[in-house]
Amino acid sequence: VTKSITGMKVLVIGKNGQLGQELMHWSQEFGVEAIGTTREECDVTNPTQVREVVERVQPEVVINTSAYNLVTEAEKDPEKALALNAVAPFRLAQICVEKSIRYVTVSTDYVFDGLKGQPYIETDHPNPVQLYGISKFAGELAVRNTDANALIIRTSAVYGGPTGSREKKGNIILYFLKEIQEKSELEVSSEQVISPTFAGHLAAAIYQLLHKQAAGGIYHLVNSGHCSWAELAQEVVRLKGASLKIIPVDRGGKSGSLRRPIYSALENTKAKALGVELPPWPAGVKAYVDSL
Numbered sequence: 001v002t003k004s005i006t007g008m009k010v011l012v013i014g015k016n017g018q019l020g021q022e023l024m025h026w027s028q029e030f031g032v033e034a035i036g037t038t039r040e041e042c043d044v045t046n047p048t049q050v051r052e053v054v055e056r057v058q059p060e061v062v063i064n065t066s067a068y069n070l071v072t073e074a075e076k077d078p079e080k081a082l083a084l085n086a087v088a089p090f091r092l093a094q095i096c097v098e099k100s101i102r103y104v105t106v107s108t109d110y111v112f113d114g115l116k117g118q119p120y121i122e123t124d125h126p127n128p129v130q131l132y133g134i135s136k137f138a139g140e141l142a143v144r145n146t147d148a149n150a151l152i153i154r155t156s157a158v159y160g161g162p163t164g165s166r167e168k169k170g171n172i173i174l175y176f177l178k179e180i181q182e183k184s185e186l187e188v189s190s191e192q193v194i195s196p197t198f199a200g201h202l203a204a205a206i207y208q209l210l211h212k213q214a215a216g217g218i219y220h221l222v223n224s225g226h227c228s229w230a231e232l233a234q235e236v237v238r239l240k241g242a243s244l245k246i247i248p249v250d251r252g253g254k255s256g257s258l259r260r261p262i263y264s265a266l267e268n269t270k271a272k273a274l275g276v277e278l279p280p281w282p283a284g285v286k287a288y289v290d291s292l
Contacts, residue, residue, distance in 0.1 A: 001050065004031075005030055005031070005032055005061075005207060005210050005211045006030070006032070007032075007033065008032050008033065008060050008061060008111060008166075008207050008210075009032075009033045009035065009057070009058065009059045009060050009061075010023075010027065010032050010033065010034045010035070010059055010060070010061045010062075010063060010210075011034075011035055011036075011037070011053070011054065011057050011059035011061070011062045011063070012027075012034050012035070012036040012037070012063050013036075013042055013044060013062065013063065013064045013066050013092075013275055013287075014023060014036075014037070014038075014039065014064070014065035014066040014160065015037060015038060015063060015162070016036075016038050016039075016166060017065050017066070017165060017166070017167075018158055018159060018160040018161045018164060018165050018171060018199045018247070019065045019106065019158060019160065019199045019202060019203060019244075020036060020052060020065045021160065021161040021162075021199070022160050022161065022199040022200045022202065022203035023036075023063060023065065023168040023203045023206070023207075024036050025200070025203070025204040026200065026204050026207060027207075028036050029207075030204075030207045030211070030279045032207065034096075035057050035059065035234070037053060037193070040064065041053070042119070044064065044066045044084065044088035044089075044091075044092065045083045045084060045087070045088055047091045050088075050091065050092065050095065050200075051095060054095055054099065054101070055110040059101060060101065060102060060162050061101065061102040061103075061104065061210060062092060062095075062096055062101050062102070062103050063104040063105075063206065063208070064088075064089060064092050064103070064104065064105040064106065065106055066084065066088065067084060067106065067136075068080055068081045068084035068085050068132070068135065069084055069087055069132075069165065069167055069168065070132075070167060070168070071110070071130065071132040071258065071260070072239070072258050073258070074130070074131045074132040074135060074172060074181045075130065075131050075199045075258060077160050077246075078131050078135070081131055081132060081135040081138050082135045082138065082261075084134075084135075085135035085138070085139045086135050086136075086138035086139040086142055087142075088139075089105045089139040089142060089143050090142035090143060090146060091137065092105070092151055093105075093142065093143065094146055094147075096130045096147055096150070097146060097147045097149075100185060101146055102149065102150075102151075102210065103143070103149070103150040104150070104151045104153060104206060104210070104226055105139070105143055105150065105151075105152055106152075106153050106154075106155065107137075107139065107152055107154045107155075107218075108132075108133065108136045108154060108155065109131055109138050109154060109155070109156035109157075109194065109222075109261065109265070109266050110126075110130070110133035110135070110136060110158070110260075110261060110264060111126035111128050111130060111133050111136055111137040111140065111154065111263035112124065112126055112127065112261050112264055113127040113128065113135075113261055114129070114192075114253065114260070114261025114262040114264050115127075115262070115263070116263065117263055117267040118263070118265075119195070119226060119266055119267035120220070120264070120267065120270050121266075121267050122154075122217070122218045122219065122269060122270050123219065126140075129259040129260075129261060130258055130259050130260070132259075140152050140218070144155070144217075144218075147216070148216050150216050151206075151209060151210075151214060151215040151217070151218075152217065152218045152219070152220060153200055153202075153206060153209075153219055153221050154218060154219070154220050154221070154227070154262060154266055155197050155221050155222055155266070156194050156195040156196065156197055156222070156265065157172065157194040157195065157196040157197060157232075158171075158197050158198075158199050158202065159171035159172055159173045159174075159196065159197075159198065159199065159288060160198055160199025160202075160288060161199065162291075162292065172196075172212035172229070172232065173232075173236060173285065173288055173289065176232075176233050176236040176237070176255075177236065177289070177292075178242070179210070179244060180212025180237060180240055180242040180244045183244060184244065184245060185225060185244065185245040185246075186233075186244055186245070186246055186247065186249055186250045187247045187248075188228075188229050188230040188233045188246055188248060188249065189228070189229045189230065189248075189249055189250070189251045190229070190230040190231075190248030190250055191228065191250045191251060191252065191253060191262055192228060192253060192260060192261075192262055192263075192264070193226050193228055193262070193263045193264070193265050194226060194227065194228070194229065194230050194232075194264055194265055195222035195223060195224075195226045195229070195264075195265045195266050195281065196223060196226070196227065196281050196284065196285065197221070197222045197223045197278070197281070197284060198278075198282075198284030198285070198287055198288045200287060200288065201223055201278045201279060201284050201287065201292070202221055202222075202278065203223070205221045205271065205276050205277075205278050206221065206273060206274075208271075208276045209221075209271055209274070209276055212275070212276065214271070214274055214276075217270070219268070219270050219271045220267060220268045220269070220270070220271070221268060221276075221278060222265075222266045222267075222268060222270060222278060222281075223278045223280060223281035223283070223284035224268070224277065224278060224279070224280050224281065225280045225281045225282075226265030226281070227281060228248070230246055230247075230248035230249075232281075233246045234246050235282055235285050236285060236289065239285065239286060239289050240289070255268050255283040273283055
């Protein structure tokens with residue numbers, strides 16, 4: 001018998017992030033009582049504060065959306081990246097195990113090196129090529145070794161929320177929409193293949209996994225299919241009926257000296273087997289652009 005998540009109390013850590021905003025929004029659809037915290041209210045790098053929040057809220061589920069997502073900055077500030085992406089998820093896992101709380105944490109396609117040349121499935125072996133990916137993989141390992149029941153959600157190229165990510169000052173779709181207004185042509189990298197994912201669809205899929213009482217472990221939740229950043233830009237231009245010319249550029253998977261995985265598209269096999277699937281990526285882009 002599936003235990004419905006209706007009425008379940010869920011603590012969303014990072015409610016102002018792109019995924020956090022959508023988890024708060026979608027909680028109503030699923031009849032979930034979502035209590036969200038901001039970075040100021042619950043600093044995940046402060047274990048005492050985290051414990052106080054969890055003890056006050058007494059949730060049945062904790063969804064940790066907080067992360068250090070500045071890929072280039074992580075190389076300069078490895079301590080901060082590891083504190084947010086590895087140590088904090090580990091500490092949360094410890095608290096959740098101690099209090100019998102279901103734990104969900106979010107990881108990334110950047111745990112892979114991109115050399116497979118086709119979409120990665122959940123059992124493929126990670127091999128991150130930059131410190132950001134290393135910090136996220138360390139977080140995955142720490143959580144898996146602490147809480148076998150935890151859901152580790154890998155996703156890719158997430159966008160969502162009316163203003164995007166505070167940390168990144170927007171998101172890729174909002175950037176393309178701005179460039180449509182201001183430019184006649186735009187160079188966009190063509191060699192990196194990703195699975196762009198609308199945070200609204202991702203949030204709904206996370207609630208569905210919880211609803212189905214999915215076994216602990218790693219799940220790839222992405223809008224299905226894959227494309228390059230240039231193809232993503234072209235789709236936004238097409239949706240808006242705009243005249244911006246997208247010029248695909250092969251940057252060799254580099255931004256400056258930083259290595260990025262060339263092919264980091266993900267494939268959802270495990271959640272799909274449970275009946276949890278996200279729409280194709282162009283539908284995600286359309287849903288997001290319409291929501292704006």
